[in-house]
Amino acid sequence: xxxxxxxxxxxxxxxxxxxxxxxxxxxxxxxxxxxxxxxxxxxxxxxxxxxxxxxxxxxxxxxxxxxxxxxxxxxxxxxxxxxxxxxxxxxxxxxxxxxxxxxxxxxxxxxxxxxxxxxxxxxxxxxxxxxxxxx
Amino acid sequence: xxxxxxxxxxxxxxxxxxxxxxxxxxxxxxxxxxxxxxxxxxxxxxxxxxxxxxxxxxxxxxxxxxxxxxxxxxxxxxxxxxxxxxxxxxxxxxxxxxxxxxxxxxxxxxxxxxxxxxxxxxxxxxxxxxxxxxxxxxxxxxxxxxxxxxxxxxxxxxxxxxxxxxxxxxxxxxxxxxxxxxxxxxxxxxxxxxxxxxxxxxxxxxxxxxxxxxxxxxxxxxxxxxxxxxxx
Numbered sequence: 138x139x140x141x142x143x144x145x146x147x148x149x150x151x152x153x154x155x156x157x158x159x160x161x162x163x164x165x166x167x168x169x170x171x172x173x174x175x176x177x178x179x180x181x182x183x184x185x186x187x188x189x190x191x192x193x194x195x196x197x198x199x200x201x202x203x204x205x206x207x208x209x210x211x212x213x214x215x216x217x218x219x220x221x222x223x224x225x226x227x228x229x230x231x232x233x234x235x236x237x238x239x240x241x242x243x244x245x246x247x248x249x250x251x252x253x254x255x256x257x258x259x260x261x262x263x264x265x266x267x268x269x270x271x272x
Numbered sequence: 273x274x275x276x277x278x279x280x281x282x283x284x285x286x287x288x289x290x291x292x293x294x295x296x297x298x299x300x301x302x303x304x305x306x307x308x309x310x311x312x313x314x315x316x317x318x319x320x321x322x323x324x325x326x327x328x329x330x331x332x333x334x335x336x337x338x339x340x341x342x343x344x345x346x347x348x349x350x351x352x353x354x355x356x357x358x359x360x361x362x363x364x365x366x367x368x369x370x371x372x373x374x375x376x377x378x379x380x381x382x383x384x385x386x387x388x389x390x391x392x393x394x395x396x397x398x399x400x401x402x403x404x405x406x407x408x409x410x411x412x413x414x415x416x417x418x419x420x421x422x423x424x425x426x427x428x429x430x431x432x433x434x435x436x437x438x439x440x441x442x443x444x445x446x447x448x449x450x451x452x453x454x455x456x457x458x459x460x461x462x463x464x465x466x467x468x469x470x471x472x473x474x475x476x477x478x479x480x481x482x483x484x485x486x487x488x489x490x491x492x493x494x495x496x497x498x499x500x501x502x503x504x
Contacts, residue, residue, distance in 0.1 A: 214423065223435050224413075230424030230458075251420045254395075270421055272398070 138167035138217045146233040149245025152200025155180040171259030178206045210234040213252035357409040364432040385445030391437040399471045404453045419466040442474040
């Protein structure tokens, strides 16, 4: 249940660590897995996950977004449990999202963390293929 | 003499009749009658309008047809829900293995705190600690909690779902849990974390022993493993 002011983890390597939801798009309800939201980057990652430590030069290079940027994002995990058509119910321990550009392509190049397989229903197969695992 | 009557007493002739009427009323007031048996009572025809007099004394209403009550469903099937559950389970779980795995009466049943592995017909298997068992006939479900890519994941799985290929006990809890629902395992202090290693060990052991006696092997192996873990 992602709504206005919710702080969401960002699990891609775009450079954002924690983002805040400012708008749930096309809905009057809280966002679920696969829903598109608008976020403000609140906290940056110190270094890109793949650049490793000691890459002070690559800090700015790895970070494609900066603190205060307004971006679109897709919710990929929610703490709120949701029910599948087969009756099983899935919930994660945190809320997470992936930053995308206006046309819907992910800004980062890799994801670190599991994502919900509801993304397929919402045609986010690109994010699904980037993810290391989906459930 | 009547001629001598003064003209002011023109209504005087009413007086005797009023007096007579009053006496009659007094007589009626003190009248006592003996009770008449109802069989001797004559119909009071005068009070009935002329148009209805012909109908008097005849039974005009029709006899109301009594419809017998429908046969009770209780006689056909005293416990419909239990019957439906049983018939559905006979389809979903023909061998009765899963019913036994989560039966309260079975001492070897899976209990909360055990690490369970659920294999799905579609998709990857899911393993996790069982936090809760919801026994509701065909809707029986287990709540599993596991870690995938260092993120805690909880999943309710319907045990009798056709999508579920099998439920296996990877590791049993050393001691019986003293709670029915182990929701405290969500707290970071108590979180068991990833069960990936346990599942890998279990799968290896199962591959060595063969699939035929995997069920019994899992029970014994689980115990052995738990001892090992305690040492570690």
